[in-house]
Amino acid sequence: MEFKLLRGMLPEYDETINYSIELGEDKLHLNPLIGKTIKIHFNNTKNCIACGREIKKNTFNQGYCYPCFRDLAENDLCIVSPHLCHFHEGTCRDEDFAKKHCFSDHYVYLAISSDVKVGITRKVTLKKRWMDQGAIEAMPIALVPDRRTAGLMEHSLKEYLNDKTNWRKMLKGESTGDLSISLSVVREVIADEFKDYLIEETILKINYPHATPPKLKSLNLEKSPILESKLLGVKGQYLILEEGVLNIRKHRGFNCTIEAAE
Incomplete structure (x- = not known):
C-alpha cells in the first residue's frame, strides 16, 4: 500500500x-x-x-510546516485580508510573487453558498473559487486591476454583506438570498472610488454531485x-x-x- x-x-x-x-x-x-x-x-x-x-x-494554514507558514508570501496576512496589503511599505515577503499574484486583474463577486456573500479572487481562478466554496449561484460585480483594490472594495461592503460561508447550511442545501437584490444594494452603497469598476454580468448557476x-x-x-x-x-x-x-x-x-x- x-x-x-x-x-x-x-x-x-x-x-x-x-x-x-x-x-x-x-x-x-x-x-x-x-x-x-x-x-x-x-x-x-x-x-x-x-x-x-x-x-x-500540527500543520499550519491547511498543509504547511511552520517555516513555510512564517516565510512564504502565500501565507501572509494580506492574503486573507488583502485590504491590509503592505507592498507599498517595502515589507512584502516576495515581490515576484506579489507582481504575479497580487498585481493582476481581480474580480469582486457575489455568491450564494450559505447566504449571499461578497468575495474576491483573481480573474483566472473565478469559477474554481466559487466551486471551492460550494456556491450554487455566483456573479462577478467588479473587475479591478490589483488585489489590494479588490480587498478595499470587499472590506467596504462587509457592513452590508457577509464574507463567510456557513459550512453546515451549505452542505444541508439551506442556502438563502437573492443576488439581484444584493447587487442593487451594492450599487446604492458603493463608495464613489469603486463605481468605475462595476460591471454587468449574468448569474452563473452551479450544480454539484x-x-x-x-x-x-x-x-x-x-x-x-x-x-x-x-x-x-x-x-x-x-x-x-x-x-x-x-x-x-x-x-x-x-x-x-x-x-x-x-
Whole structure:
C-alpha cells in the first residue's frame, strides 16, 4: 500500500461539477465513486505541501510546516485580508510573487453558498473559487486591476454583506438570498472610488454531485485514521459520507490512500 501526500480537491466546471482529489502526482476522480463505499487510510505522517518537510505535530494554514507558514508570501496576512496589503511599505515577503499574484486583474463577486456573500479572487481562478466554496449561484460585480483594490472594495461592503460561508447550511442545501437584490444594494452603497469598476454580468448557476448528509459530524483523520464509509456526494471542499463529512482542505499534507472498498 503506497501512501501519498494529500494536496487538495480539484473541481472542474461542467453541467455537474467533476471532482478529483490530488494525491501526490496522481488524481483520483471522485464522481464515479459516488454511491460506493470508499476507504481512506491515514498513516499518521504529514509533510509540508510546499517544501515537503516532515511535520511532527500540527500543520499550519491547511498543509504547511511552520517555516513555510512564517516565510512564504502565500501565507501572509494580506492574503486573507488583502485590504491590509503592505507592498507599498517595502515589507512584502516576495515581490515576484506579489507582481504575479497580487498585481493582476481581480474580480469582486457575489455568491450564494450559505447566504449571499461578497468575495474576491483573481480573474483566472473565478469559477474554481466559487466551486471551492460550494456556491450554487455566483456573479462577478467588479473587475479591478490589483488585489489590494479588490480587498478595499470587499472590506467596504462587509457592513452590508457577509464574507463567510456557513459550512453546515451549505452542505444541508439551506442556502438563502437573492443576488439581484444584493447587487442593487451594492450599487446604492458603493463608495464613489469603486463605481468605475462595476460591471454587468449574468448569474452563473452551479450544480454539484451533492447529497444532503445524514450526519453533519465533522470527521477527522487524526482521530479516525482508517475511515470506511459510503460516498454520497461532494460539495465545496467536503466529501459527504454516510458517517459524516470530511473537509479535504483541512487534511492537506496528510499521507493517505483513498480507494473503493473491496
